[in-house]
Amino acid sequence: MASISSLITQVIPQSTLALLNSLRDKANEDGINMYLTGGSVRDLLLTKPFQDLDIVVEHDALHFAAKVAKELLGTVKYHAQLGTATVTIK
Numbered sequence: 001m002a003s004i005s006s007l008i009t010q011v012i013p014q015s016t017l018a019l020l021n022s023l024r025d026k027a028n029e030d031g032i033n034m035y036l037t038g039g040s041v042r043d044l045l046l047t048k049p050f051q052d053l054d055i056v057v058e059h060d061a062l063h064f065a066a067k068v069a070k071e072l073l074g075t076v077k078y079h080a081q082l083g084t085a086t087v088t089i090k
Contacts, residue, residue: 010047012050020036020053026071031059032064039051039054072089074087
């Protein structure tokens with residue numbers, strides 16, 4: 001079985017990996033823990049191409065999403081009932 005680090009380099013395109021590293025750095029700046037989750041982890045383990053990134057933060061999702069959207073020129077949709085946010089970037 002492949003190690004997680006080798007799966008990451010085999011499956012995640014370099015541009016997506018750069019985006020994840022940037023998101024991690026933004027989270028770290030605010031003292032926020034960030035985790036890859038959901039379909040992203042499934043796709044990684046199945047060595048499938050990513051359709052989107054599912055990320056969990058241990059903090060205010062809307063605040064983090066707004067910061068990311070502003071810096072990446074994206075839009076935010078907040079899902080109040082779930083306490084989640086979706087950031088869409090080009």
